Amino acid sequence: MTSLSLPAPAKLNLFLHVTGRRADGYHDLQTVFQFLDLSDDITFSLRADGDITLSPEIDGVPAAQNLIVRAARLLQRHTGCELGADIRLVKRLPMGGGLGGGSSDAATALLALDTLWQTGLGSDRLADLGLSLGADVPVFVRGFAAWAEGVGERLQAIDLPEPWYVVLTPEAHVSTAAAFGHPELTRNTTPITMRAFFAGGGRNDFEPVVRRLSPAVDAALEWLAQRGSARMTGTGACVFMACPDRHEAERILAQAPAAGFISRGLNRSPAHVALDRILRPHRI
Numbered sequence: 001m002t003s004l005s006l007p008a009p010a011k012l013n014l015f016l017h018v019t020g021r022r023a024d025g026y027h028d029l030q031t032v033f034q035f036l037d038l039s040d041d042i043t044f045s046l047r048a049d050g051d052i053t054l055s056p057e058i059d060g061v062p063a064a065q066n067l068i069v070r071a072a073r074l075l076q077r078h079t080g081c082e083l084g085a086d087i088r089l090v091k092r093l094p095m096g097g098g099l100g101g102g103s104s105d106a107a108t109a110l111l112a113l114d115t116l117w118q119t120g121l122g123s124d125r126l127a128d129l130g131l132s133l134g135a136d137v138p139v140f141v142r143g144f145a146a147w148a149e150g151v152g153e154r155l156q157a158i159d160l161p162e163p164w165y166v167v168l169t170p171e172a173h174v175s176t177a178a179a180f181g182h183p184e185l186t187r188n189t190t191p192i193t194m195r196a197f198f199a200g201g202g203r204n205d206f207e208p209v210v211r212r213l214s215p216a217v218d219a220a221l222e223w224l225a226q227r228g229s230a231r232m233t234g235t236g237a238c239v240f241m242a243c244p245d246r247h248e249a250e251r252i253l254a255q256a257p258a259a260g261f262i263s264r265g266l267n268r269s270p271a272h273v274a275l276d277r278i279l280r281p282h283r284i
């Protein structure tokens, strides 16, 4: 195999609680991750000389800081692999929206290059490696919808309904570090059980803080909440609502005062579905 194309899907945090602050400055969380069928697409072509190239570059993100290139370099360093890759990126996921696009790109790079370079780490070790790039990378490497604890690395598969979501993308950039560092963030939410989540429990602890920081997020949440159960994903800025069907999601989006998209919730990452098809084409 000399080249490989894989999607890098978005995620939603169906709820997000901050349950404590750790000695290393990071925060303990409880969350549920589900994937969306909206993805970036990344193509990896083998190079024999060890170079990593990325095109096109993302405006404002130099290639060396792009999480795709950082993931590739990390895998090279970790395995001693001397191969390289030319990488092409089709970016569709809004950035800084709480949809995890950068983390997902990094995870797809780890999965694709572990295959292309035949470094054979597999998803457990790739998830450990990916955690050093970002707290959201492990769930994308593992590829199953999950109940998550720790900083998001302790993952337990969870079987969720796969509804159509309407997702609004208000014009706001919310820095993840600033949201976690905000003095008014609630950091001591009592942990809940999975049963309580399925009974409708859980919220996003970042909503009050981010609503105050961003009038656009506040307005989007207020508008959506008039139509059902609306929530913010990650540290924002995107907000979402599950709908009974695709038609209803389209109808709500058409009336929305902010830009957005509709997308299906998925319990299995499309990156894994695509990789399985490539590696095991004859399996039913």
Ligand SMILES: C[C@](O)(CO)[C@H](O)COP(=O)(O)OP(=O)(O)OC[C@H]1O[C@@H](n2ccc(N)nc2=O)[C@H](O)[C@@H]1O
Pocket (backbone or CB within 6 Å): 013, 016, 025, 026, 027, 028, 029, 031, 098, 100, 103, 133, 134, 135, 136, 137, 150, 151, 152, 176, 177, 180, 234, 235
């Ligand atoms: C908000 C979530 O998206 C929920 O899924 C994630 O927890 C954030 O994951 P991420 O974007 O991969 O975040 P990282 O790049 O690891 O962290 C960015 C910054 O946010 C803060 N941070 C992040 C995760 C965490 N559990 N506690 C933190 O305090 C740290 O200051 C860190 O330097």
Ligand SMILES: Nc1ncnc2c1ncn2[C@@H]1O[C@H](COP(=O)(O)OP(=O)(O)OP(=O)(O)O)[C@@H](O)[C@H]1O
Pocket (backbone or CB within 6 Å): 058, 061, 065, 066, 067, 068, 094, 095, 096, 097, 098, 099, 100, 101, 102, 103, 105, 106, 136, 176, 234, 235, 236
């Ligand atoms: N491949 C990449 N795609 C997107 N952003 C990247 C990438 N590589 C590095 N970045 C940087 O990471 C920042 C966060 O991007 P990302 O789209 O992952 O945010 P997010 O959806 O808010 O993530 P999260 O939900 O994990 O907080 C960007 O503003 C950008 O500076």
